[in-house]
Amino acid sequence: MADPNYLRTALTARLTGKDAKPIELDFVVQVRTAAALADTLGTEVENACTFWADEFKPVARITIPPQELNTPAARALCEGLFFTPWYAVKEHQPLGGINRLKLGVYEASSRFRHLPKEPSSY
Secondary structure, three states, rough: OOOOOOHHHHHHHOOOOOOOOOOOEEEEEEEHHHHOOOOOOHHHOOOOOOOOOOEEEEEEEEEOOOOOOOOHHHHHHHHOOOOOOOOEEEEEHOOOHHHHHHHHHHHHHHHHHHOOOOOOOO
């Protein structure tokens, strides 16, 4: 049977042991000013098929250091995490119908993840 926790297994292998290395994630954005979008919101933002040729600009790097992941405290911390790009100042919140839909998905996913759990083998 395939490992039902294959992502946890892979992350644990990467971040623990003598060969552990940090994981670095670079975040980039394509910047558009309000003036540039003024007459094009319907085509530039609401149409998810529109190609933006703007340059990607790096805005952050997240580094996940080597660490022990298979402890009760680490698992409890992980289960409590919640990501949403809407956790930002209003000017930086996502635009467009696809992103409005994703907000509901993020919220539903968080509610589901925080339901009482059945006993597990990890």
